[in-house]
Amino acid sequence: MEGNVVLALLMSAAAGLSTGIGGLFGVFAKKTNTTFLTFSLGLSAGVMVYISFVEMMPEAMELLSLAYGARQGELVRLLAFLGGMALIAIIDKLIPEEDNPHEADNWQVEEPPAHKLKRAGVLTALAVGIHNFPEGIATFVSALRDPGMALPIVAAIAIHNIPEGIAVSAPIYYATGNRWKAFGMSFLSGLAEPLGALLGYLVLMPFMSDALYGILYAGVSGIMVFISFDELLPSAEKYGKHHVAIAGVLAGMAVMAVSLLLFM
Numbered sequence: 711m712e713g714n715v716v717l718a719l720l721m722s723a724a725a726g727l728s729t730g731i732g733g734l735f736g737v738f739a740k741k742t743n744t745t746f747l748t749f750s751l752g753l754s755a756g757v758m759v760y761i762s763f764v765e766m767m768p769e770a771m772e773l774l775s776l777a778y779g780a781r782q783g784e785l786v787r788l789l790a791f792l793g794g795m796a797l798i799a800i801i802d803k804l805i806p807e808e809d810n811p812h813e814a815d816n817w818q819v820e821e822p823p824a825h826k827l828k829r830a831g832v833l834t835a836l837a838v839g840i841h842n843f844p845e846g847i848a849t850f851v852s853a854l855r856d857p858g859m860a861l862p863i864v865a866a867i868a869i870h871n872i873p874e875g876i877a878v879s880a881p882i883y884y885a886t887g888n889r890w891k892a893f894g895m896s897f898l899s900g901l902a903e904p905l906g907a908l909l910g911y912l913v914l915m916p917f918m919s920d921a922l923y924g925i926l927y928a929g930v931s932g933i934m935v936f937i938s939f940d941e942l943l944p945s946a947e948k949y950g951k952h953h954v955a956i957a958g959v960l961a962g963m964a965v966m967a968v969s970l971l972l973f974m
Contacts, residue, residue, distance in 0.1 A: 718853035719907050721864045722846045726903020728868040729838065732875020733896025737889040745954055747884050751946035752958020754834060754877025755938040759959075760966040762931035767791070770931070773924035786921075787928045794932025801836070802940065833941050835878045835895050839902035840933055842871070846906025847918070847926075871900060881945065 767787070774783035845867055853864070875896040883892035910918070946955035 714854050714857065715911060717857055718850045719904060719911070721853045721857070722849040722907035723904035725849055725864045725867040725871065726842050726846060726900040727897065728871040729842075729875035729878065729900030730893065730897040732872040732877075733879035733893040735872070735876050735879075737879050737883045737892045745951060747880055748946045748951040748954045749958040749961070750876050750880040751942045752955040753962040753965075754874060754958075755942040755946070756959035756962025756964075757874060757877075757966055758934035758938045758942075758962075760963040762934045764966070765970065766927040766931045770924040770927035773920040773927070777919065777921035777924065783924070787924065790925045790928035791932040791935075794929035795936045796932075797929070798833075798836075798933045798936045799940075802833070829941075832882070832895070833937055834874075834881070835899040838871075838874045838878060838899040840930055842900060842903040843906035843909075846903035846908075847910035849903070850907035850910045867903075871903075875900065877942070 770787050770790070771783060774786050777783065778786055849864055849867060878899050879892040879896040882895050883889060886892065943955065943959075946958065
């Protein structure tokens with residue numbers, strides 16, 4: 711069992727830290743390439759929305775239905791989804807007004823949007839980290855039971871963590887010009903996955919249930935949908951490259967769809 715625990719933790723770490731691979735892609739583009747930035751922001755929105763509605767929300771419904779029945783399970787899922795949106799909205803509101811593009815009524819063209827890009831990247835890192843946390847628990851539990859069966863799960867998570875790493879690092883790099891800071895944020899957001907695995911081992915395993923998994927998945931879905939529509943897509947649109955942003959959204963959804971098909 712001890713050997714399985716170590717292997718399960720390592721598998722969770724490998725899946726989560728693949729965000730660092732995406733982070734490298736995000737920081738080695740030319741700083742003036744706003745097309746790449748727009749595409750990256752759209753890509754992240756596509757990944758997050760697709761994960762939320764195609765993967766995590768159905769999984770949450772299945773788990774919560776087993777725990778509470780279909781009608782009550784749907785109510786719990788809805789409350790958890792809205793609760794996730796409310797949580798990230800509160801975080802958004804707590805950011806100082808002068809740094810909040812939703813409190814400031816317009817973007818002033820003569821000013822570089824660096825602080826807004828940095829904020830988008832940091833909030834994306836937060837969303838990715840929160841998203842990776844329950845994934846780490848799920849990866850750990852499956853690997854602890856059967857490492858062979860967990861391999862496709864780890865591979866699928868690693869694949870979809872790469873574009874998430876791009877979306878964290880690219881806006882921070884464009885805002886600061888600091889490759890190490892941008893890469894570091896993407897790498898740190900991936901650390902939430904092995905952290906989730908470790909916490910699952912130390913604290914949560916005695917209490918884990920279908921209900922708790924379902925609530926976590928629905929809540930994280932709400933967080934990611936809010937970030938996509940409130941931060942990522944509006945930031946992408948500021949560069950006047952609407953079709954590039956939409957192409958990024960479609961590419962992000964396609965990446966997720968293919969990764970899920972490959973590892974079903």
